[in-house]
Amino acid sequence: MPGPVFLSGDEVTLRPPEREDLDAIHEWMNDPRVWRPALDSKPMNAELGEEFFKNVLTTEDGVQLLACVDEDPIGHVSLTGTQYGPTATDRARGRELAYHLDPEFHGRGYGTDATSTLLQYAFEDLNLRRVEANVGAFNDASIALLESLGFEREGARREAAYYRGDYYDMLTYGLLREEWDGSD
Template sequence: MPGPVFLEGDEVTLRPAEEEDVEFVQRCMNDPRVWRPALDPNPMNREQGSEFFENVLSGDDGVKCLVCDGEKPLGLVSLTGTKYGPDATDRSRSVELSYYLAPEHHSQGYGSDAAARMVEYAFEDLNLRRVGARLGSFNDASRGLLESLGFEHEGTLREAAWFRGEYHDVLWYGLLREDWRADG
């Protein structure tokens, strides 16, 4: 049985991952259509999936949510990289947005909706001032998603990623709270 809904989008809901979601996460992380663009070439067995759940998805470094359509998991979206709240120590008040969807759910608007909800949450609920994201220069879909949300290209790490037998640039994108506009 899935966990409670944390955030609601127009097309998706976001909820904390549960132990029963490890198989879904493992399946996604072993699919080359996910790990290649994510630049994470290591396979994930059941034990590693459980460790990922315990150490990353259940950790306290940021907010990680399963992207769902009803009860069906579609992918993951997260904000990481800063501490916030009463004991916050990071004065930059910024996070990094990351996301992936299972390949059968690509190009259906789910990723855009999930990312938009997390950006809104970062600015309105966490009172952060900056959201960043990075991607391989070959990842046109992710670039389009970020630009559709108002992110701007801020920099390039030349030939910093190895993808499918070639070096590629890593692109850094960012969105400042003052440049963000809520859609509704």
């Protein structure tokens, strides 16, 4: 039985990860359509999946939620400290947004609904001032999702991402609370 719903979007619900979700998480993290764009090129076995569950998905260091359709998990969305560390982000009231969906559910609006729902929570409930996201310049779908939600491109770390044999810029996108249109 999955855990309780924490947030509800139009198409998806967001809930905390549970141990019974490890099989789905394990599958996603070993699917090249997920790990290549996420730039995480190491395989995850069951033991590493358990460590990821304990050390990342079930700590109080950030907000980690599974996007679900009809109670079945289809992806992961999170708000965590930024590259500048938790102290700096606490003072600036900012967090980093990250997300991925099972590729079988791409192109249906679920990613937009999940991230939009999490952004509403970030600005209205956590009282964040800004949310940022980092994405490889090769990842057109993720860039389109961020821009559709009002994120502005703030900069690039030149050739900081290695993807499928080539170097790409890592793009930083940001969204301020006053720019957020929660009506989406």
